Amino acid sequence: MAECGASGSGSSGDSLDKSITLPPDEIFRNLENAKRFAIDIGGSLTKLAYYSTVQHKVAKVRSFDHSGKDAEQDHEPPYEISVQEEVTARLHFVKFENTYIEACLDFIKDHLVNTETKVIQATGGGAYKFKDLIEEKLQLKVDKEDVMTCLIKGCNFVLKNIPHEAFVYQKDADPEFRFQTNHPNIFPYLLVNIGSGVSIVKVETEDRFEWIGGSSIGGGTFWGLGALLTKTKKFDELLHLASKGQHTNVDMLVQDIYGGAHQTLGLSGNLIASSFGKSATADKEFSKEDMAKSLLHMISNDIGQLACLYARLHCLDRVYFGGFFIRGHPVTMRTITYSINFFSKGEVQALFLRHEGYLGAIGAFLKGAEQDNPNQYSWGENYAGSSGLMSSSPELCPTQRARSGTFDLLEMDRLERPLVSLPLLLDPPSYVPDTVDLTDDALARKYWLTCFEEALDGVVKRAVASQPGSVDAAERAEKFRQKYWNKLQTLRHQPFAYGTLTVRSLLDTREHCLNEFNFPDPYSKVKQKDNGVALKCFQRVVHSLDALGWEERQLALVKGLLAGNVFDWGAKAVSEVLESDPQFGFEEAKKKLQERPWLVDSYSKWLQRLKGPPHKCALIFADNSGVDVILGVFPFVRELLSRGTEVILACNSGPALNDVTHSEALLVAERVAAMDAVVCSALREERLLLVQTGSSSPCLDLSRLDKGLAVLVRERGADLVVIEGMGRAVHTNYHAALRCESLKLAVLKNSWLAERLGGRLFSVIFKYEVPAE
């Protein structure tokens, strides 16, 4: 007799299927290095988590071990590159149907090399049932963890670490999924877990949460009562029945009571006055579909109503729904969303999670890994290794579902450094890095997907060429092609698979796939050569700049920045030029630029500003290697330094296309300093600081930046942010609002995008913004 509902799950009487063979290449990757396990066994699905290490080849750069003088010889590259093995940490999650548990455990046993592991954290209603089996198969001691604690730990983890984790679901909208930008502070929130019963938990901090209520009318009621009413045994089949039914045949509606008068009374006739109210008769048969639908409405409405009542009582407006009743089923997300809208009059939003099914497993893993402090790190979803949302949705892919053995994967990389929001963002909760939402914009989506497909050959070629000594480079590159191609095809059909689809996510997915097949830095040699060439021109460029009058010089510096930005191997139009004309240089690039007035041109305002007092400190996000950073950015930096402005030069932590990495930038700066007194003294006096962004993306997410950078920005009181390049200033951050002055500049090296913005190829964006007082 209670309204409580603990989560737990139904025993569905699974029979173990031992005959299946698993595709080991696809699932249980990196098992040989697995260090720690956790398992979450629900009523029908098992989620296995393990922590493993991944050996990656990385390109490291270092300066030659000799004194500066002889390095100036023409044939010498400016620094040397070595490929090293690096070990990174990765979390693997595998979700499969309970019928495969035994087969999976056998597989793990056979492939587990590391034997140091002694325990496995287990959670979920089925943990008890399979305890003996797990202990026998894996020779690991099963450590049972509290279901709800795991769930909440998992929920906090994904909300903090996975951008676009939460979404609202709108049945008839396009896209149906609307992803939410991560709020910098995820607390407090309400978690409504709909397992066999419903638990409503208020989460206030990382470690503080409170069960505030629940209901016994949950997934188990739908399943149990549904099975009695329809003689249909399986949960998914019941949902399928429900999706075909007409509840109005079973429910008593307002119009059934009021007749036609509900209209004149302003009542909505379709409201359900009494669930199953029409079935109170012995002389009528009701269809299974209709009853299932009525049941679904009854339960969803009831849960929605209770969730709203609890949300109001505790003054919370963020309500996340999870549990097997939801599990990505569009039909339940729809009815829950509808109910929440109805009962809260739109004040409360029903939010769902992309990785809802993994929360328990993630939490159990974190419980077991507490001494390693996984929460002090930032983590990133690995697009290459993760199946997207709805990869196994029964509604979306009935055939795939029917074919047994759907495995769903999630992989998360441990990032070396914690990521935080840029302190200079005007309003962190409303910051959206991406300029165009391709989930929303079908036209842009088609264009960009095609664009990435067409560029794929070139990327494959570049990857092979970057590893001339490798025997299997061609083979790996082919695997990369297949993987990325498949991702693109998935995204064509399910643009929402990895959250909001953006140019950034397409670029990042490509980087992840390249890394996956050990092409850590296909452009390392190109960058090395470009940097060498550009360094040679540095002094000449600086001299000619110094020869100009002040006002002329300012324009020349900006033009230099822009011209440098033309050297972008990521842009198809440019890479073709660079491939065909190796002599293409700084001067040629300047000629390509659009004449003033530029497409977006606030240069006059900028010039006016420069006539005023110097900035205290400028934060500059650099883009490409070679001409861009050396002949564009450094002279600009030098001018700022001369004005008395301190400069923080932020470069990517890891490689992406021909973008300059932090370690490359350090070497470049050293070489520049050797030639230039201004840069040299600024480096020595720490008026010029080089920092890493924490990112390995050609784009820039200002809400996920290296903590060290954020600290420095605060310490130095940065009052100017310069963002350069198409990836960082146009694809992302074009609309980003900052609390200080900002300069966003880029050359549009894509004619489609240029046209969209009302310009043409090589149009210039020069956007100088001053925040409103």
Next chain:
Amino acid sequence: MGAGRFEAPMERHGRAAATSTSSAEELAPGAPNGRRREPLRRRANSASAPTVGASASASASVSASAERVRRNRPGSYSGATSVSRQRVESLRKKRPLFPWFGLDIGGTLVKLVYFEPKDITTEEEEEEVESLKSIRKYLTSNVAYGSTGIRDVHLELKDLTLCGRKGNLHFIRFPTHDMPAFIQMGRDKNFSSLHTVFCATGGGAYKFEQDFLTIGDLQLCKLDELDCLIKGILYIDSVGFNGRSQCYYFENPADSEKCQKLPFDLKNPYPLLLVNIGSGVSILAVYSKDNYKRVTGTSLGGGTFFGLCCLLTGCTTFEEALEMASRGDSTKVDKLVRDIYGGDYERFGLPGWAVASSFGNMMSKEKREAVSKEDLARATLITITNNIGSIARMCALNENINQVVFVGNFLRINTIAMRLLAYALDYWSKGQLKALFSEHEGYFGAVGALLELLKIP
């Protein structure tokens, strides 16, 4: 959130227990919560519904023709003078003509209250037209009407004074699906000749309005059901129950041995959370006689209990469903906290006996095969009742009200549900909330309609 394309929220206050949302395809929700209303009176009779006052005067103006009919009736001794004397007397005292009815036509049941005047003088009796007399005799001398109509004799209120007349108040109910037969009877008994005013509330007042007019030649005076409900409750509580208390509560509701039904003096009724459980459920927050709002409602009500019982057990009457429930064991059907955690779930302070998942055991085939119809009926009753208790408790917390009165016909002869509500409210609120019940549980709407007829504030 696409809310823009939704229909405007409900503007009317008068509404059925309708609450829950309909199919997501037919997006047509209304706002679930009514606004605070002040004052209460007269709001009901907007638009299509004529006011009581209006219909009373209308009846006077048509009386001339009605009288002609009456005079011509064989067997009527009454001369023109005496009839009009009675009428004039009635009108002078602002008293409507007999018979006095109040009607509440719900989704499942029709509730009819009838005032039987006991102070009829010989003269009056002689003047009383035959049809009126026959109605009186028919209603008061029977306890069952046709195969489905029932007079709840035990609820009869004796020696009541209404509008200066003394008499007894009778409480009659029959299923809404027999409404056509009722209207037909009205036609057969020539109700229209009495040119009485029929005050009716409930959704059926709208649904059957046209039938009353075309078949029975009767004009309904339609009234807001929530207005009627509150008016009825306050009035009935004020007159008591033949010297006993109308309102009561349960002490030790969970203990079959010690459980006691005790009178409760509702001397300080406000604020009050009123939970009306008919086919569906409406929840009202009442702050004063004239100030109340509909807080919310749920579609999981008496109709759901009975409807599901019919599907699950093949029972045919509410009584049968309750009788089965009284013999069943819901713990075979429901998954309890202890079924999952082996005992209490201490982390969350949940007792082992609490239901974790209603019908949760029915996910398993073996357990489905092991339950009886009685078990299923019991589980259905427990599920619906607990849910109502839970929603009521949350509303009470949100509205900051600590006395909750449960009414409606779901509670008729339903001690299991009442004790469960009493226990659940007490347990989960740690004694902060009190569940109250009322002897005339399902009839308040009909009483309210009668009061409107008599214009008793």
